[in-house]
Amino acid sequence: MANNIAILNNIHNFYLSTYADKSNSPYDTHKKSELRSVYNSIVKINKDSPLYILDNSDEGREYVVGLKENARALKNTIASVGGMDEEDILNKKTADSTDESVAVAKFIGDLDDDSSAPEFDIEVKHLASPQVNLGRFLTDDEPVDLPADTYSFDVNINDLRYEFQFNIKNTDTNREVQERLGRLINNSQVGLNAEVISDEAGEKSYLRVESLATGTKNGSGELFRISDEDSSKASGAVEYFGIDYTSRFGTDAEFTINGEPRNASSNNFTVGKVYELTLKGVSPEGEQTHIGVMTDVESMTENLNTLIGGYNDFIKSVAEFSDTHPISARLVNEMSSISRAYADTLTSVGVNLNMDGSLELDREGFKQAVRDGEAEGAASSIKSFANSLLDKANQVALDPMTYADKTVVAYKNPGKTFVSPYTTSSYSGLLFNSYC
Numbered sequence: 001m002a003n004n005i006a007i008l009n010n011i012h013n014f015y016l017s018t019y020a021d022k023s024n025s026p027y028d029t030h031k032k033s034e035l036r037s038v039y040n041s042i043v044k045i046n047k048d049s050p051l052y053i054l055d056n057s058d059e060g061r062e063y064v065v066g067l068k069e070n071a072r073a074l075k076n077t078i079a080s081v082g083g084m085d086e087e088d089i090l091n092k093k094t095a096d097s098t099d100e101s102v103a104v105a106k107f108i109g110d111l112d113d114d115s116s117a118p119e120f121d122i123e124v125k126h127l128a129s130p131q132v133n134l135g136r137f138l139t140d141d142e143p144v145d146l147p148a149d150t151y152s153f154d155v156n157i158n159d160l161r162y163e164f165q166f167n168i169k170n171t172d173t174n175r176e177v178q179e180r181l182g183r184l185i186n187n188s189q190v191g192l193n194a195e196v197i198s199d200e201a202g203e204k205s206y207l208r209v210e211s212l213a214t215g216t217k218n219g220s221g222e223l224f225r226i227s228d229e230d231s232s233k234a235s236g237a238v239e240y241f242g243i244d245y246t247s248r249f250g251t252d253a254e255f256t257i258n259g260e261p262r263n264a265s266s267n268n269f270t271v272g273k274v275y276e277l278t279l280k281g282v283s284p285e286g287e288q289t290h291i292g293v294m295t296d297v298e299s300m301t302e303n304l305n306t307l308i309g310g311y312n313d314f315i316k317s318v319a320e321f322s323d324t325h326p327i328s329a330r331l332v333n334e335m336s337s338i339s340r341a342y343a344d345t346l347t348s349v350g351v352n353l354n355m356d357g358s359l360e361l362d363r364e365g366f367k368q369a370v371r372d373g374e375a376e377g378a379a380s381s382i383k384s385f386a387n388s389l390l391d392k393a394n395q396v397a398l399d400p401m402t403y404a405d406k407t408v409v410a411y412k413n414p415g416k417t418f419v420s421p422y423t424t425s426s427y428s429g430l431l432f433n434s435y436c
Contacts, residue, residue, distance in 0.1 A: 050409070075390065102279070126253060142174055143173060149168060191212045346381070349369040
Protein backbone atom coordinates (compact mmCIF):
# COMPACT_ATOMS: atom_id res chain seq x y z
CA MET A 1 0.00 0.00 0.00
CA ALA A 2 2.79 2.41 0.93
CA ASN A 3 4.55 1.63 -2.35
CA ASN A 4 1.37 2.42 -4.33
CA ILE A 5 1.03 5.76 -2.56
CA ALA A 6 4.65 6.60 -3.40
CA ILE A 7 4.03 5.75 -7.07
CA LEU A 8 0.93 7.98 -7.17
CA ASN A 9 2.90 10.80 -5.55
CA ASN A 10 5.57 10.45 -8.22
CA ILE A 11 2.94 10.54 -11.00
CA HIS A 12 1.36 13.66 -9.50
CA ASN A 13 4.71 15.41 -9.09
CA PHE A 14 5.76 14.50 -12.65
CA TYR A 15 2.49 15.88 -14.03
CA LEU A 16 2.82 19.15 -12.12
CA SER A 17 6.48 19.70 -12.98
CA THR A 18 6.14 18.76 -16.66
CA TYR A 19 2.76 20.05 -17.83
CA ALA A 20 1.07 22.19 -15.23
CA ASP A 21 1.28 25.97 -15.10
CA LYS A 22 4.29 26.95 -13.00
CA SER A 23 2.51 29.81 -11.25
CA ASN A 24 -0.42 29.56 -8.88
CA SER A 25 -3.73 30.83 -10.20
CA PRO A 26 -6.87 31.67 -8.21
CA TYR A 27 -8.87 30.57 -11.26
CA ASP A 28 -7.91 26.92 -10.75
CA THR A 29 -10.24 26.65 -7.77
CA HIS A 30 -13.89 25.93 -8.43
CA LYS A 31 -17.27 25.87 -6.72
CA LYS A 32 -19.27 22.66 -6.34
CA SER A 33 -21.74 23.89 -8.95
CA GLU A 34 -18.91 24.37 -11.47
CA LEU A 35 -17.55 20.89 -10.84
CA ARG A 36 -21.06 19.47 -11.17
CA SER A 37 -21.40 21.22 -14.53
CA VAL A 38 -18.12 19.72 -15.71
CA TYR A 39 -19.26 16.28 -14.60
CA ASN A 40 -22.57 16.59 -16.45
CA SER A 41 -20.72 17.69 -19.58
CA ILE A 42 -18.42 14.68 -19.35
CA VAL A 43 -21.42 12.36 -19.01
CA LYS A 44 -22.96 13.85 -22.15
CA ILE A 45 -19.71 13.51 -24.12
CA ASN A 46 -19.28 9.90 -23.01
CA LYS A 47 -22.83 9.07 -23.99
CA ASP A 48 -22.36 10.12 -27.62
CA SER A 49 -18.68 9.27 -28.11
CA PRO A 50 -17.72 6.33 -30.34
CA LEU A 51 -15.24 3.67 -29.29
CA TYR A 52 -11.74 4.44 -30.57
CA ILE A 53 -8.09 3.46 -30.27
CA LEU A 54 -5.62 6.19 -29.30
CA ASP A 55 -2.11 6.98 -30.42
CA ASN A 56 -0.27 5.59 -27.38
CA SER A 57 3.21 6.86 -28.25
CA ASP A 58 5.12 9.17 -25.90
CA GLU A 59 4.68 12.00 -28.41
CA GLY A 60 0.95 11.32 -28.63
CA ARG A 61 0.53 11.42 -24.87
CA GLU A 62 2.55 14.61 -24.56
CA TYR A 63 0.46 16.25 -27.29
CA VAL A 64 -2.92 15.45 -25.70
CA VAL A 65 -1.90 16.34 -22.15
CA GLY A 66 -0.20 19.52 -23.37
CA LEU A 67 -3.28 20.47 -25.37
CA LYS A 68 -5.48 20.28 -22.28
CA GLU A 69 -3.03 22.31 -20.19
CA ASN A 70 -2.68 24.99 -22.88
CA ALA A 71 -6.47 25.28 -23.03
CA ARG A 72 -6.56 25.64 -19.24
CA ALA A 73 -3.92 28.38 -19.45
CA LEU A 74 -6.03 30.25 -22.03
CA LYS A 75 -9.10 29.97 -19.76
CA ASN A 76 -7.11 31.41 -16.86
CA THR A 77 -5.87 34.27 -19.06
CA ILE A 78 -9.43 35.15 -20.10
CA ALA A 79 -10.55 34.92 -16.47
CA SER A 80 -7.71 37.22 -15.36
CA VAL A 81 -9.09 40.08 -17.47
CA GLY A 82 -12.63 39.57 -16.19
CA GLY A 83 -13.76 37.33 -19.02
CA MET A 84 -15.74 34.97 -16.79
CA ASP A 85 -18.29 37.76 -16.40
CA GLU A 86 -19.38 39.46 -19.63
CA GLU A 87 -19.87 42.79 -17.88
CA ASP A 88 -16.36 42.81 -16.42
CA ILE A 89 -14.36 41.89 -19.53
CA LEU A 90 -11.42 44.32 -19.93
CA ASN A 91 -12.61 46.24 -16.85
CA LYS A 92 -10.31 44.36 -14.49
CA LYS A 93 -7.91 46.70 -12.71
CA THR A 94 -4.26 46.37 -13.70
CA ALA A 95 -1.37 46.72 -11.28
CA ASP A 96 1.46 49.14 -11.94
CA SER A 97 5.06 48.94 -10.74
CA THR A 98 7.42 51.90 -11.03
CA ASP A 99 10.40 49.56 -11.46
CA GLU A 100 9.69 46.14 -12.99
CA SER A 101 13.37 45.20 -12.77
CA VAL A 102 12.76 45.03 -8.99
CA ALA A 103 9.14 43.87 -8.71
CA VAL A 104 6.41 42.95 -11.20
CA ALA A 105 2.85 43.31 -9.88
CA LYS A 106 -0.42 41.70 -10.93
CA PHE A 107 -3.80 42.85 -9.64
CA ILE A 108 -5.83 39.87 -8.38
CA GLY A 109 -8.40 41.62 -6.19
CA ASP A 110 -12.06 42.43 -6.83
CA LEU A 111 -11.90 46.18 -6.22
CA ASP A 112 -13.80 48.37 -8.65
CA ASP A 113 -12.87 51.80 -7.39
CA ASP A 114 -9.37 53.25 -7.86
CA SER A 115 -9.61 55.15 -4.59
CA SER A 116 -10.15 51.96 -2.62
CA ALA A 117 -7.23 50.10 -4.19
CA PRO A 118 -4.34 49.92 -1.71
CA GLU A 119 -0.93 51.21 -2.73
CA PHE A 120 2.43 50.62 -1.09
CA ASP A 121 6.19 50.95 -1.47
CA ILE A 122 8.45 47.90 -1.49
CA GLU A 123 12.21 47.69 -1.06
CA VAL A 124 13.83 44.33 -1.85
CA LYS A 125 16.81 43.49 0.33
CA HIS A 126 17.44 39.90 -0.83
CA LEU A 127 15.84 37.53 -3.33
CA ALA A 128 14.78 34.02 -2.37
CA SER A 129 17.44 31.61 -3.61
CA PRO A 130 17.63 27.86 -4.28
CA GLN A 131 19.92 25.26 -2.78
CA VAL A 132 23.07 24.59 -4.82
CA ASN A 133 25.33 21.53 -4.64
CA LEU A 134 28.75 21.74 -6.30
CA GLY A 135 30.67 18.60 -7.21
CA ARG A 136 34.43 18.00 -7.35
CA PHE A 137 36.65 19.39 -10.11
CA LEU A 138 37.74 16.39 -12.18
CA THR A 139 39.94 16.14 -15.25
CA ASP A 140 37.66 15.65 -18.25
CA ASP A 141 39.53 13.02 -20.26
CA GLU A 142 40.75 10.91 -17.34
CA PRO A 143 39.02 7.55 -16.77
CA VAL A 144 36.61 7.39 -13.85
CA ASP A 145 38.45 6.10 -10.80
CA LEU A 146 35.62 3.73 -9.86
CA PRO A 147 35.10 0.05 -10.66
CA ALA A 148 32.83 -0.70 -13.60
CA ASP A 149 29.42 -1.46 -12.12
CA THR A 150 25.82 -0.31 -11.75
CA TYR A 151 25.64 2.54 -9.25
CA SER A 152 22.72 4.26 -7.56
CA PHE A 153 22.03 7.16 -5.24
CA ASP A 154 18.99 8.63 -3.50
CA VAL A 155 17.62 12.17 -3.70
CA ASN A 156 15.32 13.24 -0.87
CA ILE A 157 12.93 16.11 -1.70
CA ASN A 158 9.81 17.11 0.23
CA ASP A 159 9.74 13.86 2.22
CA LEU A 160 9.90 11.86 -1.03
CA ARG A 161 12.87 9.69 -1.98
CA TYR A 162 13.88 9.14 -5.60
CA GLU A 163 16.45 6.52 -6.57
CA PHE A 164 18.71 7.08 -9.56
CA GLN A 165 20.63 4.25 -11.22
CA PHE A 166 23.37 4.45 -13.84
CA ASN A 167 26.22 2.38 -15.24
CA ILE A 168 29.93 3.09 -15.32
CA LYS A 169 32.12 1.26 -17.82
CA ASN A 170 35.91 0.85 -17.79
CA THR A 171 36.22 3.18 -20.78
CA ASP A 172 34.10 6.03 -19.34
CA THR A 173 35.80 9.35 -18.65
CA ASN A 174 34.92 11.77 -15.84
CA ARG A 175 33.24 14.17 -18.27
CA GLU A 176 31.13 11.45 -19.89
CA VAL A 177 29.73 10.27 -16.56
CA GLN A 178 29.14 13.83 -15.33
CA GLU A 179 27.09 14.56 -18.45
CA ARG A 180 25.26 11.25 -18.01
CA LEU A 181 24.36 12.17 -14.44
CA GLY A 182 23.24 15.62 -15.54
CA ARG A 183 20.87 14.18 -18.13
CA LEU A 184 19.60 11.61 -15.64
CA ILE A 185 18.72 14.27 -13.07
CA ASN A 186 17.20 16.73 -15.58
CA ASN A 187 15.09 14.11 -17.34
CA SER A 188 13.69 12.86 -14.05
CA GLN A 189 11.74 16.11 -13.51
CA VAL A 190 11.91 15.85 -9.71
CA GLY A 191 12.54 19.55 -9.12
CA LEU A 192 16.31 19.69 -9.71
CA ASN A 193 18.42 21.17 -12.46
CA ALA A 194 21.89 19.78 -13.17
CA GLU A 195 24.64 21.29 -15.30
CA VAL A 196 28.26 20.36 -16.08
CA ILE A 197 30.52 23.41 -15.59
CA SER A 198 33.97 23.61 -17.22
CA ASP A 199 36.96 25.61 -16.03
CA GLU A 200 38.50 28.39 -18.15
CA ALA A 201 41.06 26.05 -19.69
CA GLY A 202 38.36 23.54 -20.63
CA GLU A 203 40.31 20.69 -19.05
CA LYS A 204 38.41 20.13 -15.83
CA SER A 205 34.73 20.21 -14.93
CA TYR A 206 32.30 19.66 -12.09
CA LEU A 207 28.59 18.87 -11.74
CA ARG A 208 26.33 21.62 -10.40
CA VAL A 209 22.90 20.61 -8.99
CA GLU A 210 20.34 23.29 -8.14
CA SER A 211 16.82 23.07 -6.72
CA LEU A 212 13.94 24.66 -8.61
CA ALA A 213 12.35 25.54 -5.27
CA THR A 214 13.64 28.43 -3.18
CA GLY A 215 13.57 29.53 0.45
CA THR A 216 14.26 27.80 3.72
CA LYS A 217 12.61 24.61 4.87
CA ASN A 218 12.11 24.23 8.62
CA GLY A 219 14.68 26.99 9.01
CA SER A 220 17.52 24.86 7.66
CA GLY A 221 17.48 25.83 3.99
CA GLU A 222 18.09 22.20 2.96
CA LEU A 223 15.69 21.63 0.06
CA PHE A 224 17.20 18.35 -1.13
CA ARG A 225 19.76 15.76 -0.04
CA ILE A 226 21.85 13.44 -2.19
CA SER A 227 23.23 10.25 -0.64
CA ASP A 228 24.15 6.68 -1.52
CA GLU A 229 24.45 5.38 2.04
CA ASP A 230 21.38 3.16 1.56
CA SER A 231 21.98 2.53 -2.11
CA SER A 232 20.44 -0.59 -3.64
CA LYS A 233 23.32 -0.79 -6.11
CA ALA A 234 27.03 0.00 -5.85
CA SER A 235 27.90 3.09 -3.81
CA GLY A 236 30.81 5.52 -3.91
CA ALA A 237 29.81 7.63 -6.91
CA VAL A 238 28.32 10.40 -4.74
CA GLU A 239 31.56 10.90 -2.84
CA TYR A 240 33.68 10.57 -5.99
CA PHE A 241 31.78 13.24 -7.93
CA GLY A 242 31.12 15.27 -4.78
CA ILE A 243 27.48 16.03 -5.54
CA ASP A 244 26.51 15.71 -1.85
CA TYR A 245 28.39 18.92 -1.01
CA THR A 246 26.01 21.85 -0.47
CA SER A 247 27.72 25.12 -1.33
CA ARG A 248 24.62 27.23 -0.69
CA PHE A 249 21.42 26.48 1.19
CA GLY A 250 18.08 27.94 0.17
CA THR A 251 17.27 31.40 1.52
CA ASP A 252 14.07 33.42 1.91
CA ALA A 253 13.33 36.69 0.16
CA GLU A 254 13.77 39.69 2.45
CA PHE A 255 12.00 42.97 1.76
CA THR A 256 10.08 45.80 3.36
CA ILE A 257 6.55 47.01 2.62
CA ASN A 258 6.05 50.61 3.68
CA GLY A 259 9.11 50.20 5.88
CA GLU A 260 7.86 47.05 7.64
CA PRO A 261 10.27 44.04 7.34
CA ARG A 262 8.82 40.98 5.57
CA ASN A 263 10.13 37.69 4.23
CA ALA A 264 8.86 34.98 1.87
CA SER A 265 10.11 31.55 0.83
CA SER A 266 9.47 32.35 -2.84
CA ASN A 267 10.01 35.33 -5.09
CA ASN A 268 6.35 35.04 -6.08
CA PHE A 269 3.70 35.80 -3.43
CA THR A 270 0.49 37.74 -2.78
CA VAL A 271 -0.02 40.90 -0.75
CA GLY A 272 -3.36 41.45 0.96
CA LYS A 273 -5.21 39.21 -1.52
CA VAL A 274 -5.04 42.18 -3.91
CA TYR A 275 -1.64 41.96 -5.60
CA GLU A 276 0.51 39.12 -6.81
CA LEU A 277 4.16 40.17 -6.72
CA THR A 278 7.13 38.63 -8.49
CA LEU A 279 10.48 39.88 -7.23
CA LYS A 280 13.04 40.31 -9.99
CA GLY A 281 16.00 42.03 -8.37
CA VAL A 282 17.42 43.85 -5.35
CA SER A 283 16.43 47.48 -4.92
CA PRO A 284 19.13 50.14 -5.34
CA GLU A 285 20.20 51.33 -1.92
CA GLY A 286 17.68 53.71 -0.41
CA GLU A 287 15.20 53.41 -3.30
CA GLN A 288 11.69 51.99 -3.15
CA THR A 289 9.34 50.69 -5.84
CA HIS A 290 5.76 51.93 -5.76
CA ILE A 291 2.96 49.43 -6.38
CA GLY A 292 -0.50 50.69 -7.33
CA VAL A 293 -3.14 50.44 -10.07
CA MET A 294 -3.17 51.93 -13.54
CA THR A 295 -5.73 54.38 -14.88
CA ASP A 296 -8.83 52.96 -16.60
CA VAL A 297 -7.38 53.51 -20.08
CA GLU A 298 -4.07 51.87 -19.18
CA SER A 299 -5.87 48.98 -17.47
CA MET A 300 -8.10 48.35 -20.50
CA THR A 301 -5.04 48.38 -22.77
CA GLU A 302 -3.13 45.94 -20.57
CA ASN A 303 -6.15 43.65 -20.25
CA LEU A 304 -6.66 43.54 -24.02
CA ASN A 305 -2.93 42.95 -24.51
CA THR A 306 -3.09 40.08 -21.98
CA LEU A 307 -6.10 38.58 -23.78
CA ILE A 308 -4.31 38.78 -27.13
CA GLY A 309 -1.14 37.33 -25.61
CA GLY A 310 -3.06 34.33 -24.23
CA TYR A 311 -4.71 33.78 -27.61
CA ASN A 312 -1.36 33.99 -29.46
CA ASP A 313 0.36 31.66 -27.00
CA PHE A 314 -2.38 29.07 -27.50
CA ILE A 315 -2.18 29.32 -31.31
CA LYS A 316 1.61 29.01 -31.20
CA SER A 317 1.63 26.04 -28.81
CA VAL A 318 -0.89 24.11 -30.94
CA ALA A 319 0.86 24.98 -34.22
CA GLU A 320 4.10 23.46 -32.90
CA PHE A 321 2.50 20.02 -33.26
CA SER A 322 1.48 20.53 -36.90
CA ASP A 323 4.28 18.29 -38.25
CA THR A 324 3.80 15.36 -35.87
CA HIS A 325 0.03 15.74 -35.38
CA PRO A 326 -1.56 17.22 -38.53
CA ILE A 327 -4.98 17.18 -36.86
CA SER A 328 -3.79 20.10 -34.72
CA ALA A 329 -4.13 22.31 -37.82
CA ARG A 330 -7.88 21.86 -37.49
CA LEU A 331 -7.85 23.51 -34.07
CA VAL A 332 -5.64 26.35 -35.33
CA ASN A 333 -8.11 26.97 -38.16
CA GLU A 334 -11.06 26.95 -35.76
CA MET A 335 -9.35 29.48 -33.50
CA SER A 336 -8.40 31.65 -36.49
CA SER A 337 -11.97 31.59 -37.76
CA ILE A 338 -13.10 33.06 -34.44
CA SER A 339 -10.70 36.00 -34.80
CA ARG A 340 -11.63 36.48 -38.48
CA ALA A 341 -15.29 36.76 -37.52
CA TYR A 342 -14.44 39.81 -35.39
CA ALA A 343 -11.61 41.14 -37.59
CA ASP A 344 -13.38 44.33 -38.76
CA THR A 345 -14.40 45.40 -35.27
CA LEU A 346 -11.02 44.54 -33.76
CA THR A 347 -9.16 46.41 -36.50
CA SER A 348 -11.20 49.55 -35.82
CA VAL A 349 -9.74 49.74 -32.31
CA GLY A 350 -6.15 48.85 -33.19
CA VAL A 351 -6.17 45.02 -33.07
CA ASN A 352 -4.80 43.56 -36.30
CA LEU A 353 -5.07 39.98 -37.58
CA ASN A 354 -1.84 38.50 -38.98
CA MET A 355 -1.55 35.95 -41.75
CA ASP A 356 -0.60 33.16 -39.33
CA GLY A 357 -3.80 33.68 -37.35
CA SER A 358 -2.16 35.59 -34.50
CA LEU A 359 -3.29 39.01 -33.31
CA GLU A 360 -1.27 42.19 -32.78
CA LEU A 361 -2.26 45.18 -30.66
CA ASP A 362 -1.49 48.78 -31.59
CA ARG A 363 -1.40 50.06 -28.02
CA GLU A 364 -1.42 53.75 -28.87
CA GLY A 365 -4.17 53.24 -31.45
CA PHE A 366 -6.35 51.46 -28.89
CA LYS A 367 -5.73 54.12 -26.23
CA GLN A 368 -6.68 56.83 -28.68
CA ALA A 369 -9.83 54.92 -29.64
CA VAL A 370 -10.80 54.70 -25.95
CA ARG A 371 -10.20 58.43 -25.44
CA ASP A 372 -12.23 59.27 -28.55
CA GLY A 373 -15.09 57.06 -27.42
CA GLU A 374 -14.72 54.78 -30.45
CA ALA A 375 -13.94 51.74 -28.32
CA GLU A 376 -17.31 51.87 -26.59
CA GLY A 377 -19.07 50.70 -29.72
CA ALA A 378 -16.59 47.84 -30.11
CA ALA A 379 -16.79 46.79 -26.46
CA SER A 380 -19.65 44.35 -27.03
CA SER A 381 -17.79 42.73 -29.94
CA ILE A 382 -14.62 42.37 -27.86
CA LYS A 383 -16.69 40.75 -25.12
CA SER A 384 -18.26 38.38 -27.67
CA PHE A 385 -14.80 37.59 -29.02
CA ALA A 386 -13.53 36.75 -25.53
CA ASN A 387 -16.59 34.62 -24.80
CA SER A 388 -16.11 32.70 -28.07
CA LEU A 389 -12.49 32.02 -27.10
CA LEU A 390 -13.64 30.89 -23.65
CA ASP A 391 -16.18 28.49 -25.15
CA LYS A 392 -13.52 26.95 -27.40
CA ALA A 393 -11.01 26.71 -24.52
CA ASN A 394 -13.64 24.99 -22.37
CA GLN A 395 -14.36 22.53 -25.17
CA VAL A 396 -10.68 21.65 -25.64
CA ALA A 397 -9.99 21.39 -21.91
CA LEU A 398 -13.04 19.18 -21.40
CA ASP A 399 -12.36 16.80 -24.30
CA PRO A 400 -8.86 17.15 -25.83
CA MET A 401 -9.46 13.79 -27.54
CA THR A 402 -11.48 15.67 -30.17
CA TYR A 403 -8.17 16.84 -31.65
CA ALA A 404 -6.17 13.67 -30.98
CA ASP A 405 -5.03 11.05 -33.48
CA LYS A 406 -7.33 8.09 -33.02
CA THR A 407 -8.94 5.27 -34.93
CA VAL A 408 -12.70 4.84 -34.57
CA VAL A 409 -13.60 1.21 -33.87
CA ALA A 410 -17.37 1.41 -33.47
CA TYR A 411 -20.10 4.04 -33.27
CA LYS A 412 -22.88 4.05 -30.70
CA ASN A 413 -26.26 2.65 -31.70
CA PRO A 414 -28.39 5.74 -32.54
CA GLY A 415 -31.23 6.16 -30.10
CA LYS A 416 -29.81 3.57 -27.72
CA THR A 417 -26.69 5.30 -26.45
CA PHE A 418 -25.44 4.84 -22.92
CA VAL A 419 -22.86 6.47 -20.69
CA SER A 420 -19.39 4.95 -21.03
CA PRO A 421 -17.03 5.90 -18.20
CA TYR A 422 -14.01 4.71 -20.17
CA THR A 423 -14.05 7.54 -22.71
CA THR A 424 -12.70 10.08 -20.23
CA SER A 425 -10.58 7.41 -18.55
CA SER A 426 -8.59 7.07 -21.76
CA TYR A 427 -7.25 10.59 -21.19
CA SER A 428 -6.46 9.92 -17.54
CA GLY A 429 -4.79 6.68 -18.54
CA LEU A 430 -2.21 8.60 -20.56
CA LEU A 431 -0.81 10.00 -17.31
CA PHE A 432 -0.46 6.55 -15.74
CA ASN A 433 0.53 4.49 -18.78
CA SER A 434 4.27 4.53 -18.13
CA TYR A 435 3.78 3.51 -14.49
CA CYS A 436 1.63 0.45 -15.03
